[in-house]
Amino acid sequence: MPAALTWVWRSLAGPMAALLIAPFASVELGTEPSRPSPSLGLATRKELGDDLQVEAAQPLPTLGTLFNTHSGEAVPLSAEEPSPERFATFLEDRVTGSSTAIDPVLLGLLRKLAKDRPPARIDIVSGYRSWKLNEQLRKKGRRVASHSQHSLGNAVDFRIEGMTTKQLREAIEDGGWNGGIGYYPNANDRFVHADAGPKRHWVGH
Numbered sequence: 001m002p003a004a005l006t007w008v009w010r011s012l013a014g015p016m017a018a019l020l021i022a023p024f025a026s027v028e029l030g031t032e033p034s035r036p037s038p039s040l041g042l043a044t045r046k047e048l049g050d051d052l053q054v055e056a057a058q059p060l061p062t063l064g065t066l067f068n069t070h071s072g073e074a075v076p077l078s079a080e081e082p083s084p085e086r087f088a089t090f091l092e093d094r095v096t097g098s099s100t101a102i103d104p105v106l107l108g109l110l111r112k113l114a115k116d117r118p119p120a121r122i123d124i125v126s127g128y129r130s131w132k133l134n135e136q137l138r139k140k141g142r143r144v145a146s147h148s149q150h151s152l153g154n155a156v157d158f159r160i161e162g163m164t165t166k167q168l169r170e171a172i173e174d175g176g177w178n179g180g181i182g183y184y185p186n187a188n189d190r191f192v193h194a195d196a197g198p199k200r201h202w203v204g205h
Contacts, residue, residue, distance in 0.1 A: 061078065061079075061118075062076050062077065062078050062081075062118075062119060063077045063078055063079070063111060063114040063115050063118050063119065063120065064076075064077045064114040064118055064119045064120030064121060064122060065077060065119070065120075065121050065122070066082070066090065066110070066122050066124060067121060067122065067123050067124065068090060068091075068124050068127075069123050069124060069125055070094045071094070073090065075090055077110065077111065077114055077120075077122065079111070082107075084101070084102070084104060084107070087102055087107050088100065088101055088102050088128070088153070090124070090127070091124065091127025091128045091156065092127070092128055093128050093129060093130040093132075093133055094133070095130065095132065095133045095136070096130045096132060096133065098128075098130050099128055100128050100152075100153040101153055102127070102128065102153045102154075102156075103153060103154045103196040105179070105196050106154075106155070106156050106194065106195075106196065109172070109175075109177065109194055110122055110156075110158070112175060113160060113168075113171060113172070113175075114160075116171070117160070117162075117163075120160055120161070121160070121161040122158055122159075122160050122161075123158060123159050123160075123161070123191075124156065124157070124158050125157040125158055125159065125189070125191040126150060126155075126156070126157040126191075127150070127155075127156050127157075128150060128151075128153055129148060129150035129151050130151065131151055134146075134148050134150065134151050149180065149195035149196070149197045150195075154179075154195050154196040154197055155180075155193060155194065155195035155196070155197075156193075156194060156195075157182075157184075157191045157192070157193045157194075158191055158192065158194075159190060159191045159192065164185075165183060165184065165185045165190045165191065165192050166183070166185065168192045169181060169183045169192050172192065172194060177194065178199050179194060179195050179196045179197055179198070179199060180193070180194070180195040180197050180198065180199065180200045180201070180202075181193065181194055181200075181201050181202075182194075182195075182201075182202050182203075182204050183201070183202070183203045183204065184203075184204040184205070185203075186204075186205060
């Protein structure tokens with residue numbers, strides 16, 4: 001090789017070798033290249049799992065509110081609230097404080113009516129009525145049946161804010177209610193009675 005070319009080759013050989021060796025300079029013989037930590041993927045899945053748990057814990061959409069006109073108590077109404085036990089306590093007798101199991105079709109009726117017009121405010125005028133309270137009302141001249149469906153846990157008197165009693169009665173009838181419906185349009189104590197007894201209709205005063 002001519003002397004001039006030999007000098008050029010030697011001048012370039014050093015830098016080129018350094019460039020070729022540099023990427024492997026930090027790798028020791030007999031060792032494997034480092035890999036990304038698998039914990040990164042696990043952390044991502046854990047965070048996703050936490051997010052899913054938080055999402056699952058979100059409350060169900062509220063259909064409305066049940067308001068007891070005697071106690072002033074209010075409870076949310078949703079697809080699962082209140083529970084049958086909580087509903088029975090909410091409708092307890094206003095004089096004795098006693099309660100009984102309430103026929104589940106009544107809570108189902110309130111949910112259906114609220115679902116069609118959320119968020120509904122449903123005022124409960126009367127729920128469970130003990131035999132003692134029932135007789136007191138009868139002695140005061142109130143038109144109360146001696147064997148009231150209220151005393152069996154089969155009836156509820158209520159109204160819905162924004163609806164007339166006529167509209168409420170029609171909504172219950174249009175829904176195919178198979179129990180009793182009492183219509184009380186008195187301006188001082190307006191409400192609709194619904195019970196799980198025999199199918200019948202009447203207008204109260």
